Amino acid sequence: MAGRKIAVVGLGGIGGVAAACLSLSPENDVTACARRPIETLTFDHENDRTHIPLRTLIEPHHAEPVDWVILCTKAQDSASAAPWLANLCTPETTVAVLQNGIGHQERVAPFANGAAVLPAIVYYNGERLAHDHVRLRHIRGHDLLVPQGPLAERFAALFKGTPIDVGSSEQFVTYQWRKLLINVIANPITALTRQRLGIFHRKDIQDLSLAILKEAVAVGRAEGADLNENEAETIMALFLNYPPEAGTSMYFDCLAGRPLEIEALNGAVVEAARRHGIAVPLNLTMLTLLKAVSDANAGN
Numbered sequence: 001m002a003g004r005k006i007a008v009v010g011l012g013g014i015g016g017v018a019a020a021c022l023s024l025s026p027e028n029d030v031t032a033c034a035r036r037p038i039e040t041l042t043f044d045h046e047n048d049r050t051h052i053p054l055r056t057l058i059e060p061h062h063a064e065p066v067d068w069v070i071l072c073t074k075a076q077d078s079a080s081a082a083p084w085l086a087n088l089c090t091p092e093t094t095v096a097v098l099q100n101g102i103g104h105q106e107r108v109a110p111f112a113n114g115a116a117v118l119p120a121i122v123y124y125n126g127e128r129l130a131h132d133h134v135r136l137r138h139i140r141g142h143d144l145l146v147p148q149g150p151l152a153e154r155f156a157a158l159f160k161g162t163p164i165d166v167g168s169s170e171q172f173v174t175y176q177w178r179k180l181l182i183n184v185i186a187n188p189i190t191a192l193t194r195q196r197l198g199i200f201h202r203k204d205i206q207d208l209s210l211a212i213l214k215e216a217v218a219v220g221r222a223e224g225a226d227l228n229e230n231e232a233e234t235i236m237a238l239f240l241n242y243p244p245e246a247g248t249s250m251y252f253d254c255l256a257g258r259p260l261e262i263e264a265l266n267g268a269v270v271e272a273a274r275r276h277g278i279a280v281p282l283n284l285t286m287l288t289l290l291k292a293v294s295d296a297n298a299g300n
Ligand SMILES: NC(=O)c1ccc[n+]([C@@H]2O[C@H](COP(=O)([O-])OP(=O)(O)OC[C@H]3O[C@@H](n4cnc5c(N)ncnc54)[C@H](OP(=O)(O)O)[C@@H]3O)[C@@H](O)[C@H]2O)c1
Pocket: 009, 010, 011, 012, 013, 014, 015, 033, 034, 035, 036, 072, 073, 074, 075, 077, 080, 081, 082, 084, 098, 099, 100, 122, 123, 124, 125, 126, 127, 128, 249, 261
């Protein structure tokens, strides 16, 4: 009988892969909390395809307290997951938040019933091929990174023996900002231009991106991230090696007319900049334009 009760909230690309991998460990008792039921999750990884039976709940009032919640909604949907968290969480629960951006603790703790909140940086690519079919691709290094400490060890143990590799770091804030720096150019620029990463081979887009990055680097340093003087140029160079045909989640959400995760990305830079009295006009421009797109997509 599996010992650790785990609920995965949000069964998209990231949550689907997390639920599939966690289900592969006999020590985990996994329940998925989604908006529509599935009985079997098809999981593609490298050359293998596995069909994994999965208990799914679609009504928050059917949920019971668990040891771990793995929260995998987009950042802007965290508040809509509050009814799930209210039923799943007690002060003994830990909520691991697998979302882009920063400020996971502030975003989720108000809904978590006194549970501990563990932020996680997601490095793997999780693609939802159908509502019951996901694919895991490893990008590089660890698949998930969490701050070093006792919770990190317990979190890593959940994925032991599964394809997901969990790392931990004392430099978590720095890694969080490095990931955010990629997202503050990749997502808004592909969404606004409705073009994939090949758009970054244009000189004018590179100049704009560098200026957005330099603003964000200054804010990250003020927030305590150990970012280099030439961090913006390093990120830009790294970026030009990405496949030009790849899209971003904001690009796909924009094309599909869905709300956008802009508040958690450029919005987080603008918010932190305000705290430190740093001017970030380009990040504010990205935020303003894409908030308007997102609101229109949400029907507001
Ligand atoms: N995908 C990647 O490769 C990747 C990589 C790095 C980081 N990330 C980050 O990881 C996070 C998750 O991304 P994702 O790509 O997995 O997003 P996604 O595919 O859009 O999945 C989000 C899921 O959350 C569900 N959801 C939203 N509100 C809910 C609620 N109240 N109750 C239950 N389910 C709810 C959605 O349900 P519906 O299907 O019903 O809308 C959807 O299935 C984001 O912060 C993203 O930026 C993603």
